Amino acid sequence: MKNAIVVSLESYVSEIIGLADTLDYNVINTFIQNRSTPDVNSFIGKGKLEEIKKYIDDFPDSVDLVVVNGELKPSQWFLLEKQWGVDVFDRIRLILSIFENHAERKEAKLQVRLAQLEYERPFVRELIHRARSGEHPGFMAGGEYQVDDYYEMIKKQVKKIKEELESIRNQRELRRVHRHKGGFYLVSLAGYTNAGKSSLLNMLTEGNVKVESKLFSTLSTTTKKIKGSSLPVLLTDTVGFIRNLPSWVIDAFHSTLEEIAVADVVLLVVDVSEDLDVVVEKLNVSLGELVNIGVGSSVVLVFNKCDLISQDVLDYRIKFFKDKDFLNDKKMVFISAKNDFNVDDLFDAIYSSLPSLVCCKIKIPLTEKSQSFVSWVYEIAHVLDVSYDDFIVVSFECTSSVCDKIVSRCKDLDGLVLD
Numbered sequence: 001m002k003n004a005i006v007v008s009l010e011s012y013v014s015e016i017i018g019l020a021d022t023l024d025y026n027v028i029n030t031f032i033q034n035r036s037t038p039d040v041n042s043f044i045g046k047g048k049l050e051e052i053k054k055y056i057d058d059f060p061d062s063v064d065l066v067v068v069n070g071e072l073k074p075s076q077w078f079l080l081e082k083q084w085g086v087d088v089f090d091r092i093r094l095i096l097s098i099f100e101n102h103a104e105r106k107e108a109k110l111q112v113r114l115a116q117l118e119y120e121r122p123f124v125r126e127l128i129h130r131a132r133s134g135e136h137p138g139f140m141a142g143g144e145y146q147v148d149d150y151y152e153m154i155k156k157q158v159k160k161i162k163e164e165l166e167s168i169r170n171q172r173e174l175r176r177v178h179r180h181k182g183g184f185y186l187v188s189l190a191g192y193t194n195a196g197k198s199s200l201l202n203m204l205t206e207g208n209v210k211v212e213s214k215l216f217s218t219l220s221t222t223t224k225k226i227k228g229s230s231l232p233v234l235l236t237d238t239v240g241f242i243r244n245l246p247s248w249v250i251d252a253f254h255s256t257l258e259e260i261a262v263a264d265v266v267l268l269v270v271d272v273s274e275d276l277d278v279v280v281e282k283l284n285v286s287l288g289e290l291v292n293i294g295v296g297s298s299v300v301l302v303f304n305k306c307d308l309i310s311q312d313v314l315d316y317r318i319k320f321f322k323d324k325d326f327l328n329d330k331k332m333v334f335i336s337a338k339n340d341f342n343v344d345d346l347f348d349a350i351y352s353s354l355p356s357l358v359c360c361k362i363k364i365p366l367t368e369k370s371q372s373f374v375s376w377v378y379e380i381a382h383v384l385d386v387s388y389d390d391f392i393v394v395s396f397e398c399t400s401s402v403c404d405k406i407v408s409r410c411k412d413l414d415g416l417v418l419d
């Protein structure tokens, strides 16, 4: 494992350490300088800069990386790398490196590459500026010419990737329309990274999505049918949220996040086991993201990992969140994806949030085809009652589009709609 140190202007560092750990860095020390705004030139003050330099030089083993818990301007980054003589990553670069390592499918790879190119753009601009003013020998062992070329290449690549992503997005859109038309309800998981979204998907479906204690394990969406349900509900896993992510990184994942925007119901998963102020902050970040994404459908707050806190703490937290005025309109469930705690409550919350269902009763003559028709109705609707006589009478509930389909096929079989 490689060694890293963390430099931060705020005392909350567990998340940045978690990010470094996810990238397989062992954080050996943390330097905190309490100041409200970063130094314009060097992010941290001169004294701290030298203190860290000394620490790096004196450390018996090598320090492989300095992680800055914030966003560095290119000029600050150049200065810090020069001063310390080691690689320096700011928070966004750390996150993008994690994304790069975790991206498996083509769409995720393209999305990450797009975000990386956007990230690199101002750094390359700075390099061009430096090369022109003779301050820097050039970039990638080249001179000014190559730097200009590289900048042009970035622009071309960005355009090409955006086109490719657009075409993948269109295919995704087609699939989604197809599923909706097929009568499926779409339910999406959303929430802060590591909240337990994929664990929930695996629990509620026959899914086998990777679950890890690391951050951003999921970068691609997975859609599966909810098991053991009489209603056709598809559940989609999505990429996690994190605070202070610039909009251009989020934009790169646009099509993935669209799955959340178009869902009939969004399950907003929250890890309720962390310190209460952290839980509240992550909940606020996540709710803010849902607003940015433009979610208009019902949101169910799924407080997960209840197994990790005592009953007293859980009772306190249930009351705490139920008393919050700004959450008043939202359904809440307190569950554990690990030990199936309160999973029935979750099912109830999902079903009662689905767009309204219509009830219908049909009557079809008993023929060779009628049995397969009834099986088909069982597959796509929630059957309430079936009686067999000279006719088959079926009562069911489903979405109005599914109802239209059933009625049309019923008429093909010389059936009738009773009410």
Ligand SMILES: Nc1nc2c(ncn2[C@@H]2O[C@H](COP(=O)(O)OP(=O)(O)OP(=O)(O)O)[C@@H](O)[C@H]2O)c(=O)[nH]1
Binding pocket: 192, 193, 194, 195, 196, 197, 198, 199, 200, 210, 211, 212, 213, 214, 215, 216, 217, 218, 219, 239, 240, 241, 304, 305, 306, 307, 308, 335, 336, 337, 338, 339
């Ligand atoms: N104790 C406990 N651990 C849980 C529970 N749900 C999930 N976990 C653990 O939390 C970690 C993260 O779970 P994931 O399901 O990968 O979380 P995620 O929201 O999909 O995370 P990303 O895809 O990385 O954004 C894993 O180590 C899980 O085993 C739970 O109810 N209780």
Ligand SMILES: [Mg+2]
Binding pocket: 197, 198, 199, 210, 211, 217, 218, 237
């Ligand atoms: Mg996941």
